[in-house]
Amino acid sequence: MTEFDETLWSEREYAQEYRDHADHYIQERDMLFKVLVSFYRQFIGIGQAKRMLDLGCGDGAIANQILRVDDSVNLTLMDGSKDMLDAARLRFWQFPKLQYVLATFEALIGRENSLPTFDFIASAFAIHHLSWSSKIGLFEQIYAYLNEGGAFLNIDTVFPNNPSYTDWYYEFWREWIIDRQTRLELKEAFDHVPNRARTNPENKLDPLQNQLDALTRIGFKDVECHYKLGIFAIFGGRK
Numbered sequence: 001m002t003e004f005d006e007t008l009w010s011e012r013e014y015a016q017e018y019r020d021h022a023d024h025y026i027q028e029r030d031m032l033f034k035v036l037v038s039f040y041r042q043f044i045g046i047g048q049a050k051r052m053l054d055l056g057c058g059d060g061a062i063a064n065q066i067l068r069v070d071d072s073v074n075l076t077l078m079d080g081s082k083d084m085l086d087a088a089r090l091r092f093w094q095f096p097k098l099q100y101v102l103a104t105f106e107a108l109i110g111r112e113n114s115l116p117t118f119d120f121i122a123s124a125f126a127i128h129h130l131s132w133s134s135k136i137g138l139f140e141q142i143y144a145y146l147n148e149g150g151a152f153l154n155i156d157t158v159f160p161n162n163p164s165y166t167d168w169y170y171e172f173w174r175e176w177i178i179d180r181q182t183r184l185e186l187k188e189a190f191d192h193v194p195n196r197a198r199t200n201p202e203n204k205l206d207p208l209q210n211q212l213d214a215l216t217r218i219g220f221k222d223v224e225c226h227y228k229l230g231i232f233a234i235f236g237g238r239k
Contacts, residue, residue, distance in 0.1 A: 022061070024190045026125070027176050027232050032155050033065045035227045035234050036122065043151050043238070046070045050119040053078060053145070056105065056126025060088035062155075066122075067095065076115070080104035105130060109137040117147045124155040128205050135206065136214055143218050146239040152220065153236040157197075158208040160231070169230035170194045208233055 023029055044050050049072045054063045057077040066073055076099040079085050085100050092098055103113050105127075121142050127135060142152050160166055173194040181189060197203055208225060212235060215223045220237030227234040 021188075021190065024177065024180060024186065025193050027173050028229055031229075032124075032227065032232065032234060033061075036062065036153060036155065037065055037069055039151075039153055039226065039234075040066060040120065041069070044120045047072050049074060051116060051147075052076070052120040052122070053115070053118045055108075055121055055123040055142070056080075057088055058084045058124070058126075060091050062122050062124050063088070063098075064091065067092070071095070075099070076101060076118075078103055078108070080107075105134065105138050108141050109134065111141065115145060117145055117150075119147050119150045120153070121146060121150070122153045122155070125157065127154055128156050128158070129202055131204055132206055132210075135211070136218075139211075139214055139218055139220075143220060143239060148239055151236060151238045152215075153226075153234060154211075155232075155234050157203070157205055157231045158211065158228075158233045158235075159205045161207050161209045166231075170198050172230050205231065208235065211235065 026032070040046075044052075046069060051074040052066065054060065054066075054075065054077045057063060057079045058081075060077055063075055063077055066075070074097075075095075077085065077088050078101040079088070080103060082102055085102055089100060101113060101115070107113055108115075127138060130138060146152060160169060171194075174191050177191045177193060180186070181191065208228070212223050212225065215235075215237045220239065223235075223237035225233055225235040
């Protein structure tokens with residue numbers, strides 16, 4: 001049994017709930033996507049027919065953002081959940097050339113799949129489910145699968161470098177959700193999500209600086225955190 005098989009993401013109902021309510025769960029999700037698209041424009045290039053991997057793609061949230069600005073991209077979506085990949089296929093029915101790979105991170109770490117190299121590898125809210133040793137193994141394989149000059153961008157939750165801020169960051173997240181619920185007059189409440197996420201043993205967050213240092217040791221250049229708000233961050237590097 002893999003780490004993925006032991007998580008809630010392997011359950012259809014949980015995955016569907018996340019797809020339905022992610023905008024209400026994730027703090028400033030729109031800004032995270034804006035940073036992603038801006039990075040892509042600047043460092044990958046619109047209309048260049050580059051090869052991209054959406055790693056742990058879910059129903060294709062990242063892929064959707066990129067396809068909206070660049071339908072020339074040669075895009076592969078990879079996830080360990082068949083339900084998520086099926087949702088992505090349905091979402092992108094008008095893009096028949098997209099490639100779909102049903103595989104876990106463990107399979108990628110073990111090089112059990114035959115994949116091409118990519119100019120851009122991106123992931124969102126997936127890698128934090130891995131243990132530290134598995135994170136390192138995945139980062140190493142991401143580096144191996146990148147073309148020279150390619151880039152890796154990870155949108156994820158991280159612990160602060162200074163643990164004294166952890167309680168505040170989770171409370172700040174909860175306050176943001178409450179404010180959104182009030183402004184949008186949502187019928188369903190989501191302010192329990194930060195505490196649920198914090199106490200869920202499947203979420204194995206690590207300090208941001210530790211992950212930046214790991215990318216540097218592996219060989220990534222220009223390693224940087226491009227955006228951070230509480231526990232939410234966008235970081236990565238180039239090859």
